[in-house]
Amino acid sequence: MTFEIISVGTELLLGSILNTNAQYLSRALSELGFDVYYTTAVGDNSGRLRAALEAASKRADAVITTGGLGPTEDDLTKETIAEFCNLRCVMDEKSLRRIEERFSSGHMYMPKSNMKQAELPEGCIILENDNGTAPGAVVESGGKIFIMLPGPPSEMKPMFESKVKPYLRKFSSGVIRSKTVKVFGLGESAVDEMLGDLIKSSKNPSVAPYAKPGQVELRITAKADTDDKARAMIEPVYKKICEILGDKVYGTGIDNSLEKTAVEALIKRGLSVTCAESCTGGMVAQKITSVPGASECFLGGVVTYSNSEKMRLLGVRAETLERYGAVSEQTALEMSAGARAAAGADIAVSTTGIAGPGGGTDEKPVGLVYVSVCSESCHKAIKLNLTGGRDAVRERASLHALDLIRREAT
Amino acid sequence: MTFEIISVGTELLLGSILNTNAQYLSRALSELGFDVYYTTAVGDNSGRLRAALEAASKRADAVITTGGLGPTEDDLTKETIAEFCNLRCVMDEKSLRRIEERFSSGHMYMPKSNMKQAELPEGCIILENDNGTAPGAVVESGGKIFIMLPGPPSEMKPMFESKVKPYLRKFSSGVIRSKTVKVFGLGESAVDEMLGDLIKSSKNPSVAPYAKPGQVELRITAKADTDDKARAMIEPVYKKICEILGDKVYGTGIDNSLEKTAVEALIKRGLSVTCAESCTGGMVAQKITSVPGASECFLGGVVTYSNSEKMRLLGVRAETLERYGAVSEQTALEMSAGARAAAGADIAVSTTGIAGPGGGTDEKPVGLVYVSVCSESCHKAIKLNLTGGRDAVRERASLHALDLIRREAT
Numbered sequence: 053m054t055f056e057i058i059s060v061g062t063e064l065l066l067g068s069i070l071n072t073n074a075q076y077l078s079r080a081l082s083e084l085g086f087d088v089y090y091t092t093a094v095g096d097n098s099g100r101l102r103a104a105l106e107a108a109s110k111r112a113d114a115v116i117t118t119g120g121l122g123p124t125e126d127d128l129t130k131e132t133i134a135e136f137c138n139l140r141c142v143m144d145e146k147s148l149r150r151i152e153e154r155f156s157s158g159h160m161y162m163p164k165s166n167m168k169q170a171e172l173p174e175g176c177i178i179l180e181n182d183n184g185t186a187p188g189a190v191v192e193s194g195g196k197i198f199i200m201l202p203g204p205p206s207e208m209k210p211m212f213e214s215k216v217k218p219y220l221r222k223f224s225s226g227v228i229r230s231k232t233v234k235v236f237g238l239g240e241s242a243v244d245e246m247l248g249d250l251i252k253s254s255k256n257p258s259v260a261p262y263a264k265p266g267q268v269e270l271r272i273t274a275k276a277d278t279d280d281k282a283r284a285m286i287e288p289v290y291k292k293i294c295e296i297l298g299d300k301v302y303g304t305g306i307d308n309s310l311e312k313t314a315v316e317a318l319i320k321r322g323l324s325v326t327c328a329e330s331c332t333g334g335m336v337a338q339k340i341t342s343v344p345g346a347s348e349c350f351l352g353g354v355v356t357y358s359n360s361e362k363m364r365l366l367g368v369r370a371e372t373l374e375r376y377g378a379v380s381e382q383t384a385l386e387m388s389a390g391a392r393a394a395a396g397a398d399i400a401v402s403t404t405g406i407a408g409p410g411g412g413t414d415e416k417p418v419g420l421v422y423v424s425v426c427s428e429s430c431h432k433a434i435k436l437n438l439t440g441g442r443d444a445v446r447e448r449a450s451l452h453a454l455d456l457i458r459r460e461a462t
Numbered sequence: 463m464t465f466e467i468i469s470v471g472t473e474l475l476l477g478s479i480l481n482t483n484a485q486y487l488s489r490a491l492s493e494l495g496f497d498v499y500y501t502t503a504v505g506d507n508s509g510r511l512r513a514a515l516e517a518a519s520k521r522a523d524a525v526i527t528t529g530g531l532g533p534t535e536d537d538l539t540k541e542t543i544a545e546f547c548n549l550r551c552v553m554d555e556k557s558l559r560r561i562e563e564r565f566s567s568g569h570m571y572m573p574k575s576n577m578k579q580a581e582l583p584e585g586c587i588i589l590e591n592d593n594g595t596a597p598g599a600v601v602e603s604g605g606k607i608f609i610m611l612p613g614p615p616s617e618m619k620p621m622f623e624s625k626v627k628p629y630l631r632k633f634s635s636g637v638i639r640s641k642t643v644k645v646f647g648l649g650e651s652a653v654d655e656m657l658g659d660l661i662k663s664s665k666n667p668s669v670a671p672y673a674k675p676g677q678v679e680l681r682i683t684a685k686a687d688t689d690d691k692a693r694a695m696i697e698p699v700y701k702k703i704c705e706i707l708g709d710k711v712y713g714t715g716i717d718n719s720l721e722k723t724a725v726e727a728l729i730k731r732g733l734s735v736t737c738a739e740s741c742t743g744g745m746v747a748q749k750i751t752s753v754p755g756a757s758e759c760f761l762g763g764v765v766t767y768s769n770s771e772k773m774r775l776l777g778v779r780a781e782t783l784e785r786y787g788a789v790s791e792q793t794a795l796e797m798s799a800g801a802r803a804a805a806g807a808d809i810a811v812s813t814t815g816i817a818g819p820g821g822g823t824d825e826k827p828v829g830l831v832y833v834s835v836c837s838e839s840c841h842k843a844i845k846l847n848l849t850g851g852r853d854a855v856r857e858r859a860s861l862h863a864l865d866l867i868r869r870e871a872t
Contacts (some may be wrong), residue, residue, distance in 0.1 A: 065498045067489025068672060071481055074503070079477025088475045089510055091503040093484070100499055107517060262478060333751025334744030337765040341743025344819055344852060354764050354769035355747040361762035361805065365775070395771065409754055442754060 053221050054087045056106050060119035060129050061203055062095040073118040073201075073208055076292035080157040080212060081116075084220060085228045085275060096126040099135040105136050109196050114223075116216075119184035119203030129200055130189065137193035140170040142255040147178060147187045154185055162325035179215040183207045190219060200342040226275055229282035232306045233270040233293055235315075243268045246296055250289070257289050261264050267310075302458060310454040312337040317461035318349035323398040323443050325457055328366050328391035330378065331405035331421060340457075351395050355386070366390030366402075377416070384422035384433040392426045399427045399460050401453040405436070407445045421449040425456040463633050464497045466522035467619050468514050470539050471613055472505040472528035479625045483528040483611075483618055490622060491526075495638045495685060506536040515546050519606050524633075526626075529613030531596035533575040539610055540599065544583040547603035551581040553634035557588060557597045564595055589625040593617045600629060636685055639692035642716045642839060643680040643703055644723075653678050656706055660699070665778040667699050676858040677720075714870060720864040721749040727871035728759035733808040735867055737763035738776050738801035740788065741815035741831055745860040752868075761805050766797070776800030776812075787826070789814050794843040802836045809870050815846070817855045831859045833868040 057077050063069050074091045081088050090111060096102045101120070108115045120129030134141050143372060148170035155162035169186045172178060179188030184207040191198040201208045235243060240263040244251060247270075251259045257274035259267040272289050294301050303313045312421025318325055327336045337353040340346050354365045359378055362368040367390040368383055376382040387402035410416035417437075424433035436452060438445045473479050484501045491498050500521060500620040504514045511530070513599050518525045530539030545552050558580035565572035579596045582588060589598030594617040601608040609626060611618045645653060650673040654661060657680075661669045666795055667684035682699050686692040704711050713723045728735055737746045747763040750756050764775045769788055777800040786792040797812035815831025822828035827847075834843035846862060848855045 064485075065488050065501065066492045067485045067487070068670075070485045075474075075477045075480045077477070077530075078475050082476045089505060090514065091475065093501045095499060097499075103521075104500065111513075174796070178688075260478075329744075329747075332748075333756070333760075334739075334747030334749075334763065334765070337744030338742075338748045341765070341767065342853065342856070346743070347767050350743075351768045352764065352766045352775070353752070354762065354775070355742065355744070356752065356762045357757055358761045364804075365762070394774075443752065446752070 053114065053117060054089055054112045055081050056108040057081075057091040057109060057112045058090060058101070058115060058117045059091070059093040059203075060096065060101060060117055061093070062097075062126075064093040065095050073203070074117070076205070076209060077116055077118070077212065080217075083228050083230060083273075084217070084224050085226060086114075086220075086224070095385045096120060096128060098128045098132045101128065101132045105133065105198075108172045109136075109194075112196075112346060113198035114199065115359060116199045116201065116289055118201045118208055121169065121188070121200060121202045123163065123168055123185070123361055127168075130171070131196050133191060133200060137173065137191055137198065139173040139175065139191065139193070142174050143167075144170050144172050144178060144187075147172065147180075150180065151185045151281045177219070179211055181207055181211060182214070183210055188215065190216075190452055226277050226283055227279050228273060228275045229279060229286060229461070230271050231286045231290055231304055232308075233272065233290060233301055234305075234308050234310075235268040235297060235300050236266070236295065236302050236451060237300045238268060238390045240261075241266050243297070247293065250292060250296075254289075257285050265444065266451045269306075287428070299459070303454070309339075310451055310458060312343050312459060314454050314458040315340060315343040315346050315349060317458060318399070319345065323460060323461055324349055324351055324396075325399045325401075325461075326351050326391050326395035326397040327453065328387040328400065328402040329353065329355045329453075330357060330362070330387070330403055331407045332403045332446050332450045332453065333357065333407075335405065336401065336453045337448055339450055339454060351397055353395075354391065362387065364455060366394065379406055379416050379420060379422065381422050381424075381435065384424035385426075385431065387429060388424040388433075390428035399425065399457060401425050401456050403449050403453055405445070405449055406440075407442045407449075410443060419445050421445065421452075423449060423452045423456060425460055426455075432461060463524065463596060464499055464522045465491050465524045465526060466518040467498060467501040468511070468518060468525060468527045469501070469503040469613075470506065470511060470527055471503070471509075472536075474503040475505050476653045482615055482815055483613070486615070486619060487526055487528070487622065488659060490627075493638050493640060493683075494627070494634050495636060495853075496524075496630075496634070503524065506530060506538060508538045508542045511538065511542045512546055515543065515608075519546075519604075522606075524607035524609065526609045526611065528611045528618055531579065531598070533578055533595070535574065537578075540581070540583060543601060543608050543610060547583065547601055547602070547608065549583040549585065549601065550565060551583050552576075554580050554582050554588060554597075557590075560590065560597070561595045572825055587629070589621055591621060592624075593620055598625065600626075636687050637689050637692055638683060638685045639689060639696060640681050640683045641696050641700055641714055642718075643682065643700065644713045644715075644718050644720075645678040645680060645707060645710050646676070646712050646720055646861060647710045648678060648707065649673075650678050653680070653707070657703065660702060660706070667695050669699060669703070675854065676861045679716075683820060688821075709869070712865070719749075720861055722753050724864050724868040724871060725750060725753040725756050727868055728809070729755065731871060733759060733871055734761055734806075735759055735809045735811075735871075736761050736801050736805035736807040737863065738797040738810065738812040739763065739765050739863075740767060740772070740797070740813055741817045742813045742856050742860045742863065743767065743817075745856055746811065746813065746863045749860055749864060761807055762802065763805075772797065776804065789816055789826055789830060789832065791832050791843045791845065792835075794834035795836075795841065798834040798836035798843075809835065809867060811835050813859050813863055813865055815848075815855070815859055815861075817852045819852060829855050831855065831862075833859060833862045833866060835863075835870055837870045840870060
């Protein structure tokens with residue numbers, strides 16, 4: 053079964069917003085085993101939307117639209133699809149009551165224009181909107197399926213997950229399951245080379261690498277009759293990947309991250325952590341504290357940008373700064389040791405480097421970063437030569453610091 | 463003149479990557495005064511790409527493609543467009559030499575497959591690629607224009623800016639200029655209401671609001687014969703907006719930010735800054751240090767997540783924490799005063815709050831945040847009730863802290 057996605061909204065064609073809906077739906081449909089051959093964006097214009105519907109319904113079995121379900125005159129998706137399928141739009145009393153209740157529960161006046169949102173193509177399957185006023189709809193007409201979803205991702209995604217997925221299940225033969233493997237410390241080409249045929253000749257399960265900033269994700273995808281069978285097909289491939297990549301694999305799950313893995317490991321072992329940052333400027337602390345519950349292991353951290361603050365807060369010696377410079381292995385080591393002692397933490401990490409664009413020299417170029425860790429059993433620093441501009445250098449240096457924490461905590 | 467954008471790549475239809483190229487080109491073409499009525503994404507499939515070209519060339523005067531110029535067998539854009547226009551692809555010696563040089567200067571072996579990238583439709587205008595191996599091309603055929611650009615944004619964007627824009631100028635009647643006004647402290651609907659007809663009845667110049675996380679951007683756009691005329695049309699509208707919104711306007715320019723405005727103001731006045739963060743967990747420091755040259759005004763900061771660290775590093779009194787709690791106006795005030803004194807900075811800001819998802823009570827719900835500033839002339843705290851989840855609460859609390867810095871520094 054093939055799908056086509058039509059994103060409706062002039063703001064897309066002006067480039068005012070990024071079309072994240074098309075990506076979300078493409079991915080979700082692929083994971084359900086459906087093919088998507090085209091996605092289109094079209095403005096709030098009935099004639100051009102109709103032309104897009106004509107083209108799409110010739111090429112695909114089902115069309116999903118996003119956007120154009122709002123209360124204004126510009127919002128034309130439902131009306132255009134109804135017309136295209138020779139259907140009238142009729143007021144749905146239940147949907148109208150839901151919209152009215154949404155306004156009254158927020159103590160808000162409901163503009164007349166919102167009534168239009170309850171007018172739906174006759175005979176459609178109504179998709180209730182738990183996060184906004186515009187209901188979605190499914191129209192089955194002339195052997196084709198038209199699914200209309202609202203434009204705001206905060207309404208579209210939950211509607212797709214809770215209403216459209218169950219509807220689509222009857223068309224899906226078998227299930228598709230994925231497992232995402234998170235890798236840090238290897239580039240995409242290195243992963244490619246190490247896994248070789250495991251990626252190249254993979255069919256079912258397939259193994260696909262995705263490069264993320266400073267990291268690589270591997271997606272193992274299997275198609276089978278049942279969920280259990282698909283999972284059973286994935287497991288041996290996952291084990292094989294772990295065997296080959298070793299401790300470069302830090303976790304699984306698409307929402308996993310180095311900081312999440314690190315924080316969970318620290319909490320599990322009852323360890324506390326602190327950080328002393330120079331070039332990363334708070335990014336390590338910010339990432340750690342982005343994990344809910346981080347206060348169970350994170351006491352606090354310091355951002356010591358100036359030499360005076362490195363001395364005052366971390367006890368870095370003036371002599372060290374003078375002799376080796378702020379960006380040096382020695383300073384990084386004293387920073388982590390000083391942070392650990394001052395905060396009374398089990399593990400401390402530190403970063404010092406030249407993020408750029410200015411400040412580099414021949415001897416210490418932009419991208420040179422030292423990251424250090426200090427725990428009861430370990431005190432070391434690693435030297436990095438990072439590329440890609442200020443943001444990328446800071447991001448990747450932060451990831452190395454988190455990786456050192458995760459390794460100490462596991 | 464109307465354009466259509468075709469993004470080529472199966473990874474787009476699988477949802478593996480987000481189509482940022484379409485947004486970039488849509489925006490750039492709109493700003494040049496061209497209309498874009500459709501954008502399409504299609505996979506690495508010659509037949510389907512050809513169908514997309516047929517549809518696009520019927521509907522538009524010019525087609526821009528991105529992607530499919532790589533060295534592999536999957537990369538079919540040039541070949542498909544050449545075939546569609548009844549042209550042969552021929553080896554371009556100059557392009558071949560550029561590709562060979564790119565490999566040899568990187569001390570890399572050039573695979574044979576890369577030679578294919580120098581084969582271009584006969585008679586095309588070649589667009590040199592300064593950031594990768596694949597040249598782009600312009601084909602003028604049958605009264606239509608086909609512009610082929612590489613897929614990676616890091617290659618596509620500079621090629622569009624330096625090669626395609628000058629080429630397109632001859633088709634553009636007049637110029638379109640925009641000025642982006644940055645607003646903090648007002649929601650989109652409040653801005654809408656305050657500006658009223660300035661937005662609603664605006665044509666040329668037009669005024670359009672865009673909601674960004676915690677902020678609003680206003681884009682003033684004018685079309686005129688010359689750049690000077692367009693700029694002269696924008697200025698009075700900009701002044702009017704500043705009059706109405708007052709000091710909620712913090713700057714102009716699409717790449718401007720609160721942190722950039724704050725850092726520039728601090729450096730200009732020779733002031734230093736520090737921060738003491740609890741709920742924002744390093745985000746304020748991270749944002750400040752994201753601005754190149756921040757070391758000229760930023761000494762350092764502390765992330766005091768635990769009560770003990772608030773006392774040790776900032777001198778917050780145990781009595782205050784006991785009586786009012788860590789999330790209180792009193793604690794926020796002592797944090798900023800303590801941070802300022804300890805670091806010897808001109809200005810200090812502090813944040814303390816409940817970012818969630820856990821930790822909230824009836825009295826102190828998730829989203830309650832106090833942000834405080836301390837300078838020679840000012841010591842105050844503001845109370846915020848933020849919504850939208852942990853990330854949004856932290857982000858918006860950080861922006862308020864940066865806004866307090868920018869107000870103290872200007």
